[in-house]
Amino acid sequence: MGYYVTVESGVKLYVEDIHPEGGKKIVFLHGWPLNHKQFEYQFDVLPSMGYRCIGIDWRGFGKSDKPISGYNFDRLADDIRTVVDVLQLNNFTLVGHSTGGAIAIRYMSRHNGYGVSNLVLVDAAAPIGFTTEEANRFLTQALNDRPKMIQEVMDTFFFQYITSSFSEWFFQLGLQAAGWSTAAIIITLRDEKLYADLQKILVPTLIVHGVHDKSVPFAQAQELNQKIRNSQLVPFHYSGHAPFWEERDKFNELLRQFIG
Template identity: 50%
Template sequence: MGYYIKVEKGVNIYIEDVNPSANKTILFIHGWPANHQMFEYQFNQLPVLGYRCIGVDLRGFGKSSNPWSSYSYDRMADDIRVIIDTLQLESITLIGHSMGGAVAIRYMSRYKGHQVNKLTLAGAAAPVFTMQPDFPYGTSVEVVNELLNKTNSDRPRMVQDFSDIFFQSYLSESFQHWFQSLCLTASGHATAKCLETLRDEDLRRDLPGIQVPTLILHGKWDKICPYVLGELMHVYIKDSTLVSFEYSGHGLFYEEKEKFNEEIAKFID
């Protein structure tokens, strides 16, 4: 079931709600620059196990509105708060992948984990996505700036190049085309603005404030958010568990989808 939720004047966020009568709810936040459909192989399996799965298209992505401004983690966390309150969700599991993980972390800090019982961070773009003078991990600012240049000059080629390093394992040509098509449904402007957010934001102060059990899932071969970021999040978040995906890159939700789904179900139950 798909519908829209108004989060502010002129901005409507698209929601996919599967198995809404289930007692246990999982809210999924996708990564850059895809949309909720990247979790197809969670949405067709986890509801069978009795979970309500809610997918969000972040502003500027998928079927959601694409405003000209407001693509900070704060604003996207505010959108998540409106969605949770509008749907009257309680005791949910919040799952964020890549930039979606960063948004989930900011939500937990900004709203003190409002109505979130458990948190899952999958290949999250945290503690910081880019290298800093006091943080020698992650992606270089120069690489992000080059992605920005490609986004503004040849976005289809940028998406193709990005998808080439997104997954570690072999993918069919059809799957690659499908995944790239998800990324190209995004607004070009939102794609660029969220790259700037990824480049410039810092979540190190947010992580210690997370007070719920947290499952960190991270691919050992991740070329976008290196595995060391998962290790650092595990250090920063007190009640956290780190699970390595030995055969995955950034796309662990698909590359080891059975393990991914099993770890989530085990964590929730």
């Protein structure tokens, strides 16, 4: 079921809540410039195993409202906290992919991991995001030819073969975002660092990362593993930036085992 949660005056986030009567809860935070639908191949499987899956579109993306401001990690993490409070979530697993992983890390540090029992970071854009050179190039493209920029992102997203139909579907997910929010996140990924946040993560943490990731180097996953206490790193040897799809059976089973 889908519904909206008001996170501040005039701003509502879209929430997809699958199997709300289920047992253990998993909250999914998508990557840039996508939305909750990127986790379709988790939502297809995990609810039938008894898990309640909650996908949140950040402000500016997917079906959520698209205000002109509020795209720093603090505000994005605060939005997630509001959803957690409204839905009265507790003892849940927080899964963040790419920039969603960065938002999850800020949530853990800023809100003391409120309600979170386990953390899963999937090819997380942390502790750093874009280099200045990368960000400036993406920013120029986003403000002049956003479809071309999104297509270039998609072209380096996957290690395994994808069909033209799947590529078009994934591309359209990116177009559902606003231009200004797409650009604002580029600036956030360029300017904000998460080193100080890592030591505040105290829950068991699973780090999943595609070995062939061209967006976030595998070395960053190794650094997260070194700096987050009680963490484990699982390399995905046949994945780029999308192990949740490229090795989805392995990913779903690993998630199930980790959560229990």
